[in-house]
Amino acid sequence: MSTEILDNQTSLYDRWHSGERKLQDLLQVRESVKNNSSIFRPYLTTQMQDFVPGLNYFFIGTLDEQGRPWVSFLTGRKGFMSSPHIRLLEIETRLEGGGGEGAGRHYKAAAADQSLAPPDPLFHNLTKGETLSGGQRKWGGVALDFTNRRRNKMNGVLMPDDILTVNQATGELHVLLTVEQTIGNCPKYITIREIDSSEPQDTPETESQTGASTSQVLDEYSQRPLFKGLTPEQTAIVDQADCLFIASRFIDESIADQTSGMDCNHRGGNPGFARVNGNQIVFPDYSGNRFFNTLGNIMNDERVGLLFVNFSAGDTLQVTGRARILIGKDAQEVYPHAQRVVQVAIEDSILRVGSLPFRMRTKELSPYNPVAPSHQQRGIDKGAIPVAATLSEILVHTDNIRTFRFKTSKPIRYSPGQYAVLDFGAFNTVGYRHMAPDNPQSLNDDYIRTWTISSAPLGLSSLKDAKYSSPDTWNEASEFELTIKRKPGGAISNLLHNLSLDPKHPFTVPLICTGGSFVLPDPETPLKPSKVTRISGGIGSTPFLSMIRGARQALTDYPVDIQWILSATFLDDALPAALKELSAPVEGDVGSLTDKHRPSVSVTLFLTGHHTPEEASAVVARVALIPIAKVKFGRVDHKKLLATVPDLDERQVLLCGPEPFMDAVKTHLEVLRIPSRQILTEEFNF
Known part of the structure; x- marks a missing residue:
């Protein structure tokens, strides 16, 4: 069936879920956006099908067995993603050294770093993560081309029979993702960057490269280190970031055709726009399309996953935790000048040093980025008398x-x-x-x-x-x-x-x-x-x-x-x-x-x-x-x-x-x- 025919059949009813409706009401934008849910399509458009094979990377959110979201940075040579059907996204790659144009030069260095890095939770989540009816697992992803700021968001389910190869030991991945919802997003706040084809510099091995997340004390249940707070190396990745990727989820029994789902999207700003505050990460929610998909999900389910990337070093930091939305003076108390703030209490983190098979150069920050307030500038005292x-x-x-x-x-x-x-x-x-x-x-x-x-x-x-x-x-x-x-x-x-x-x-x-x-x-x-x-x-x-x-x-x-x-x-x-x-x-100085x-x-x-x-x-x-x-x-x-x-x-x-x-x-x-x-x-x- 062609996408043009499906477009004509797309329902125009208000299908925002309960969390989105609640936040839209709170921010008084409900009337202006309530009919815009028809913009979301239950399939990949022809343009999206043509878009994804040209990418070397994809950002995907998945759930672990506790239902906690994690965001992963998938890489591969052009064509590692394809869309054989308007309702399918096929991914076939080998994560160690898959890379794109010029990535072969990085293969040896990346493979060496990968041997020291802890495994990406993606492999575990695709086979042992939270399941819903029929054994299906939820996913949310964003296809983004950093060279031109084009961005398409999508989500859906992974059926048990569509897990073709998921091998953590070799990094091999071959899955068929069923698409349930897509939308094209605007280019705001996206940094233009390009793959760096030069050789990566050798970096000395540090304690953070030995495979530990944040602690050497293992939890017998999960066999993962117990989280004891971000290390200085992890905090440094947050401090330098001009973007992050956030995965969120919702469950809403009031929607007849979709009772649960996920979302994964990009958030950007000037370097330092996200901040570590103790055991929390805070970042502003800048002006957007006012749909509030991510924030609406948080209103429904506070569990989120974050991904931070050091593109020049090839390091990634994955975080999962629970989020709160702060508005008005509550927001400005923790983040000066912000109209809205997302505050994430961290529950677990994974630092993967040198895990990317390529490096990327920054070419241009977005002109929409607000100036990040000085770290010397503290938030307002909410209790102060005006x-x-x-x-x-x-x-x-x-x-x-x-x-x-x-x-x-x-x-x-x-x-x-x-x-x-x-x-x-x-x-x-x-x-x-x-x-x-x-x-x-x-x-x-x-x-x-x-x-x-x-x-x-x-x-x-x-x-x-x-x-x-x-x-x-x-x-x-x-x-x-x-x-x-x-x-x-x-x-x-x-x-x-x-x-x-x-x-x-x-x-x-x-x-x-x-x-x-x-x-x-x-x-x-x-x-x-x-x-x-x-x-x-x-x-x-x-x-x-x-x-x-x-x-x-x-x-x-x-x-x-x-x-x-x-x-x-x-x-x-x-x-x-x-x-x-x-x-x-x-005045007053007289004599000595x-x-x-x-x-x-x-x-x-x-x-x-x-x-x-x-x-x-x-x-x-x-x-x-x-x-x-x-x-x-x-x-x-x-x-x-x-x-x-x-x-x-x-x-x-x-x-x-x-x-x-x-x-x-x-x-x-x-x-x-x-x-x-x-x-x-x-x-x-x-």
């Missing part, structure tokens, strides 16, 4: 840099250098869109923004045993300032820069929290920070403005020397008015401070923009009016760093700015052999 922040003053520095002063509805505490998180959700008028080629990242924009506070609290609340890093050390504040650069296309930075103060209609937004660990070093440490060098690029100077403003209000028992190297395009970008403010005497000291501050400006001789002379004249500053023209490099701060190796170094700038400065510091323990950086990516 604070309203009302805009009270706007100070214009340049056409694209302004300082915004906010008054708070109740006093707040923060340390100099910390950030503020504000909720501009009330100004989100974009609405839902599935795809947005003109502005891909807007699809996940929750209008929550984080900026470093450029002001500082007015003094210390206690001088005894003061810890500058603790907000409790500083006096409460009823206002704070944010110095913000207009971002081309930025929804909120442009909103703020276009504002005019209107006393009749005050601009007020919720202040979610303050936080961050990039703060003034504590005065009493084993190595007193009596010499500090701060290096910033562009708008990355804002935490240093706050730190120096705070430091000038504090007194120490010893002199503190702060050398600030500030790189900017032009002088106005370096906020000369603020630098001049830091040159003024501290006895044994107490204020910090001494000097600033060296590196201006990278093009200046004519006349313009350079005018800049030098303006900088001469700032007693603590001097100016140089050109970019910072290791020679200029050393010339500016000859005793740099004796100093604590604080570094902040855009990522390319920080990477360059880190390289210069490495050339100068500045120990990493002396360098503190701000992750300026949120």
Whole structure:
């Protein structure tokens, strides 16, 4: 029967299962998607039948005898998968060294690693996994071509008579999978990568390559190591991943034609979008088609399987556990800025080092990937009393840099250098869109923004045993300032820069929290920070403005020397008015401070923009009016760093700015052999 005839016979009734309906209702999308279940077909389309033979890999979810999902990475030469019938998917391969084009070069190395790796649970699950009526086993898979982001999802059953060869010892696999449901998925969040045909590098054998999962203590029932938490090697695979594959399941007796099923699908983002938190893995659920197949399954059955891959090393990490869905503030408590989060409590894991017969190179991350929040940025305090922040003053520095002063509805505490998180959700008028080629990242924009506070609290609340890093050390504040650069296309930075103060209609937004660990070093440490060098690029100077403003209000028992190297395009970008403010005497300083000291501050400006001789002379004249500053023209490099701060190796170094700038400065510091323990950086990516 042709797929065209079947298309005409596809039922249009609402067949979402109970978990999907529950989540769609919860997120108020039920009416808009309830008739879209007809998009799912009970067969492989002609395009899908033509698609699968051209792949070297396939991702499949299966169930063990406890009903726990696992995800496996199947590989083979092109043609190892085929579709002899619109309701059948045939897989025939040998997993050790099957590979694709160029994979033969990897065969020897992969086979050697495979001999050390624990077996893939797929072999066990296909023959001994959970069975349903008639001995059939459920499966879910996703066919994905990384070279062009094409993705097709499918699921169905494996009949007992269709297990032709499943040999764990040899890796041989030959099965006929009956297809019950398919759908084509969009290319969002998929990284473009290609098979690397070069020789893999030999890697030294480690304990993780000896076949152990996470422990050497065996469970007599399953003869598998008892799970005792992810190892550092396993955690590292999660940390580097820009994608994961998740298998989930459901059972719903209310659906007459399908009472149970599985799903396996791809989730992607920037590297580090998934995080290990103790015995849990958490990752955001980004904006998609709003069908919520995976999340709907979790609402029905919390058991899931995850697969993480290190494509450059050929390592895989398989995890099974129980998932929870967190929404709104519950999500943001564990993952900043996320609208929804999947939180998986891990029950078991398998690390398979070098198990893939080929390696893959990353070519392009998806333009739809949201920026992963900094690891220094913690989630919100869900129990905190809401604070309203009302805009009270706007100070214009340049056409694209302004300082915004906010008054708070109740006093707040923060340390100099910390950030503020504000909720501009009330100004989100974009609405839902599935795809947005003109502005891909807007699809996940929750209008929550984080900026470093450029002001500082007015003094210390206690001088005894003061810890500058603790907000409790500083006096409460009823206002704070944010110095913000207009971002081309930025929804909120442009909103703020276009504002005019209107006393009749005050601009007020919720202040979610303050936080961050990039703060003034504590005065009493084993190595007193009596010499500090701060290096910033562009708008990355804002935490240093706050730190120096705070430091000038504090007194120490010893002199503190702060050398600030500030790189900017032009002088106005370096906020000369603020630098001049830091040159003024501290209010209240009269005569000698006895044994107490204020910090001494000097600033060296590196201006990278093009200046004519006349313009350079005018800049030098303006900088001469700032007693603590001097100016140089050109970019910072290791020679200029050393010339500016000859005793740099004796100093604590604080570094902040855009990522390319920080990477360059880190390289210069490495050339100068500045120990990493002396360098503190701000992750300026949120």
